[in-house]
Amino acid sequence: MSEPRELPQRIVVFGDGPLGVLAAVALRRALPRTEVVVIAIPPDPAAFAERFGTALPFTNRFHDRLGIEEEDLVRQAGASHRLVTRYFGGNGPAWQRAAGYGAAIDPAMKTAFAREWGGGPRNAETGAPPRSLGEVLAAAGRFAPPSGEADSPLAEVDYALRWNVPAYRAHLIGIAETLGVQHERRAVLSVVPDSDGGIAALAIDGGGELAADLFIDCSGSGAMLLSKMPGARWVDWGGQIPSRAVLMGLSGEGILALEDRATWTPLGWRWELGGRDGRLAVLALAGEADGAAMRAALGAEPSALVPFAPGRAEAPWLGNVVALGDAAAQLEPLGGIAQDLAHRQLALLLELLPGRTVDPAERAEFNRRASMMADRACDWLAAHYAAPVAVARFPGLVCSAELDRTLDQFGRRGRVPFSEDAPMLVQEFGALLQALGRPQGEGPLALAGDGSDEHLARAFEARAAAAVNAAPPYGEWMRQTMAG
């Protein structure tokens, strides 16, 4: 007969940045009888998974589950919607193309669109027609989040959210306080190990020991708890990702945009996040560069240069310590991928939530899946360095077997193989590769063409017109929401 496990009595979250507070909210919601203590630590400038206010569509659904309302984020945390990221320069200076979200367009259809709508050679330099509803809406400047009715013309539009990080954190803290999460502001002096290769307690400055059943390491790139565990090892992604530093700068006034931009510069990818509170430019650098060149590539006055080493923990859960965010994997934050990964790993922890004691098989399952998630996120990022211009700039990068297969299959056949626990749908990955200017082959089904291309194109046109019709100008929606 199966017995229920004992509920954990106390969980300590090490780190009170947005990720630590979110983890505390998630854990306290899941385990309302468990004491959840968040420990304050100085913010880590290289905590890329939380210091940039954006993620991917998964986070919207995760927020929903945790009772974090999108409308509140819009009202209180400066949130706005990103329907597409437009990539510039992936296949030469004049190249641009947008990549959106969702599965609304399947790869076979996309090739048909490219043929029917593209009207010209594949490397057409500008003016590629829209291929997703998100792109149509972004171009029209119209959008309102779908209200949940299945037959709404906007129902199939998926999107990512951006927000103001301090306001987001303050909002989460408000929720955490309501839930009774405790905040420990005194410093941790040392780690008291237990007899099972885990942690028994943390010694607090002037406060004795803080014992817990489970410790969540949200300390950022230093992995301050995980790194102290016996057997902690780091898997280096340096061969796949050339970046070794992130340069950032806030420029100009806020903007209300449905589109973000990623631009290839002589130094690497620059990514611009169009927030309502300002435009953040982020440049991933392979190494030191001349100050003027960096400023030019960033397109803004630099405010910080943060070195980092791309990689992941070999096992993010050791003993009773679970690392999340940059403590588990360090990725440049391009397009929200780092935060997305952190949130998906937190969701995985909720799925495999232990009792008072940790079960080794469960921990192994977490590590298996969390590592797959991280590796696929790395692939997504590495794909950016497989853009034709990037390959020329950074020759000799290696690809994982999975990414290699994806690039090959996409290039010859327009096919994106499915990978377990990938951050992106295969359709989204295909859209990214297109936007990066990777060559795209045609699959046999598209080549065989059953005469439905024209029909599909017309159907898309009709859906796009209906979506534009149904959506208000985004600015108008925002004003109404803020006023309401």
Next chain:
Amino acid sequence: MSERPSPLRVVVLGGGTAGWMSACALAKLLGPLVTVTLVESEDIGIVGVGEATLPHIRGFVERLGIDEAAFMQATHATYKLGIDFQDFGRIGESYVHPFGTFGEEVAGVPFHHYWLELQRLGLAEPIGHYSLAVTAALAGKFRPPTTDGTLNSTYGYAYQFDATLFGPFLREHGKTLGVDRIEGKVVEVRQDPESGDVTALELESGQEIAGDLFVDCSGFRSLLLGTTLGEEWEDWSGWLPCDRAAALPCSHVSEEITPFTAAIAMPAGWRWRIPLQHRMGNGYVFASQFLSEDEACAAIVGAVDGKPLADPRVLRFRAGRRKASWQKNVIAVGLSSGFLEPLESTSIYLSQMAITYLIELFPIGGPIDPRDRDEFNRLVDMEYDRVRDFLILHFHATTRDDSEFWNHVRTMAVPDTLAEKMALWREAGRVEKYSDGLFYDASWIAVYLGQGVWPERHDARVRLPDPEQVARAMAALRNAIVAEVGAMPGHREFLTANERRLAMQS
């Protein structure tokens, strides 16, 4: 507009289920890219024991442009909601593995954890009572599911049909798709002396069928992949020792037709009972190292309920697969690629799966890229291996010690991949997640619990809600299921409501 390459000449060898499925799908979906020739011989029988299917078959039939009613009429098909397993974990115990789910996740915790807790407290009914598919199946009811996200959308369905009629039905359909059928026996396989690629099949008549790509659907003989190319066989008989089946069709004995297949454990294997429109398919799948063919035939004759319509027919096979299913320019589909006993009705699925991947990775413009071949083999192997582990579980998860067969499968070492899954279940009540391939959480849970593999512990979060309240919620679910099932028509009633589905009684 891209240039369309000149059509590739595809030769399908074998006119059984796999052969005609392959030929029809290639001709229908790749149209102008291929010419399809199918070589079959009236003298060579087909195996055709795959009488039960999985829900995937519906998409296949639909994609080929076949009308469901016409298909059901031609193959004497009935509807199927799952499989009833009897005597596997312990003699006298049974459970239904449904095409559907059990209850719903609550607060991020899967249903079965709450169920385990109520079970412990003596407040739960059998887990199948919380599955619409199981309840409808056992009540002999059927109605197609909805897609509206309600209780009525929590199940799927497949068919039970006469596999010997499916091939011929597809043959007629294939003709309309432009498949060229050639009658004849292959006497020689010609190969390119340099590459080793198959270039042509020489028939008894002297006719030579040349091709660019050969789909080997020659059944267990695996004439092209196995015999000609000598592709190695990976033997799984250590884990799946059944290597014979004694098949015996019978008349129906009851008025109602069960909307499920039965798999009943026997001393040296198990037997199937598959209700078709006008007869009952039966067969004893057994391990010849523990039981002789004569004994098995006698056992199946003694076990069936209806009147036998023929003498038992013995089929021989072995569990395993070729190391690679695509070698040079030969792709094996069906039994020539691998074999897993029909315990979970996977035979036709495995053919369909291979055909789907072949189409996805079909050589464009002629030459085969080795990377596409590797990708095909990777995917096909993954599917076979996952099904294999799931089947092994059915035998290994038992307390039976009443025969040598059950002693063997109970005590054997299982593949590591399965041992890890079972450890995770035993220790924490969790199911290893994957979303590619077949058989997800609900299937594993059905077999684990149905065969008495209980976890030691379940999720701590079930302690949070008041058990009485959970019990009331579960009772409400049960009541809703009973009400829905009560409103469903009987299986026979639904089946016969549309006479276009019905075969003429012969």
